[in-house]
Amino acid sequence: MDWLSAAKSFILTAEYGSFTQAAEELNISSSAVSKRIDWLEKQMGQSLLIRTTRHVQLSEAGHLLLPKAQALIAQFDHILEHSQEVNKTPSGTLKIAATLAVGNSLLMPSIQAFLAQYPQIKIQLNVLAPGTLPDLHHDLVITRHYNEFDSVAHKGTCLLEYQMKLFASPCYLQRHSAIKSVDDLAGHKMLLSSYYQKKGHIMLSDNSIFTFKDYNFVSDHLDAMLEAAIQGMGLMLISAGYIHKQLQEGTLVPVLPHVKSANKQLWAYYPNSAFIPIKTRLFIDHLKQQLATQHTL
The missing domain is CATH 1.10.10.10 (Winged helix-like DNA-binding domain superfamily/Winged helix DNA-binding domain)
Structure with missing residues (x-):
C-alpha cells in the first residue's frame, strides 16, 4: 500500500x-x-x-x-x-469550468480552434455557478477576478478587461418612459444574474454606485436573459462582447451609452503547482490570443 x-x-x-x-x-x-x-x-x-x-x-x-x-x-x-512532456504531442483531458455566459460566448469558438490544432487533447467543459470560487477539481476555472480571493492553492492570469453597459429591445423603449439620465432608470425593471441580484448594486466608471432597486427577472442562463431582454421584459446590464449578434440584428440597442461599469477582468485560475501541464499552458496562451484578436468585451 x-x-x-x-x-x-x-x-x-x-x-x-x-x-x-x-x-x-x-x-x-x-x-x-x-x-x-x-x-x-x-x-x-x-x-x-x-x-x-x-x-x-x-x-x-x-x-x-x-x-x-x-x-x-x-x-x-x-x-x-x-x-x-519532452518530445511528446500534447494529449489528455483538460477540465475547464466557466459560467454559461462565458462558456457559450467566449470559450466555445476558442475551444473549437484549439481542438483542431491539438486533436489528441480532450476538453471537458463544466458549468460554474456565478460567484463560485475556483476549485481544485478543474485544470482551469474561467471567471471574473475576485479581489477578495487569496488562495495559496491557486494561481491566476488576466485574460482581458471589460465593462458592462445597459441594453434593451426597441419595443421596450417604445413602450416605456424615456431614459435620458441615470435618475430615469428608477422607473424601469432590470434583468439580473443571481450574483448581482444578491449583491444589489454595481460600481460605475465614475465611482458612483448604481443600486438595483427594481427587477422582475433573475437568471444565470444567458439565452434566457437575452430572450427576456429581446421580448421587452426589462433592461439588461451586460458586456457588449456577449451580444454581438443581437446588436448587429438590432434586437437589442444601447441605453445611456455613456453609462458603464468600472473596469472588470476575466481571469483564468489554475492549481498552484511547480509544473503547469502543457495542455493548460497551451490553452491559456491560445485563449488570450483569441480574445485579443476576436473579442472586445
Whole structure:
C-alpha cells in the first residue's frame, strides 16, 4: 500500500459518495478501495469516512484531509506529466469550468480552434455557478477576478478587461418612459444574474454606485436573459462582447451609452503547482490570443 493510491481512492470515494463508483473509476474492486481507505485511516489514526448502508460521507477529519489530498495528487500528476512532456504531442483531458455566459460566448469558438490544432487533447467543459470560487477539481476555472480571493492553492492570469453597459429591445423603449439620465432608470425593471441580484448594486466608471432597486427577472442562463431582454421584459446590464449578434440584428440597442461599469477582468485560475501541464499552458496562451484578436468585451 502507498499514500498516492490510498489518497486517490479516498478522493474519489469522497467525490462520488460511493465505494462502487470510485472503484469503477479506478478499475479495481470495491473491497480494494475500502482496504486502501482503511490503510489510510490507520496511518492518520482517525476515521475519514462515515459509512452507512446507502451513502458514504466525510467525517470532520475527512473534510480537513480532502483538500490536502487533492493538492497532493494534483502536484504528483503535474510532476508526472511534466516529466513526460519532452518530445511528446500534447494529449489528455483538460477540465475547464466557466459560467454559461462565458462558456457559450467566449470559450466555445476558442475551444473549437484549439481542438483542431491539438486533436489528441480532450476538453471537458463544466458549468460554474456565478460567484463560485475556483476549485481544485478543474485544470482551469474561467471567471471574473475576485479581489477578495487569496488562495495559496491557486494561481491566476488576466485574460482581458471589460465593462458592462445597459441594453434593451426597441419595443421596450417604445413602450416605456424615456431614459435620458441615470435618475430615469428608477422607473424601469432590470434583468439580473443571481450574483448581482444578491449583491444589489454595481460600481460605475465614475465611482458612483448604481443600486438595483427594481427587477422582475433573475437568471444565470444567458439565452434566457437575452430572450427576456429581446421580448421587452426589462433592461439588461451586460458586456457588449456577449451580444454581438443581437446588436448587429438590432434586437437589442444601447441605453445611456455613456453609462458603464468600472473596469472588470476575466481571469483564468489554475492549481498552484511547480509544473503547469502543457495542455493548460497551451490553452491559456491560445485563449488570450483569441480574445485579443476576436473579442472586445
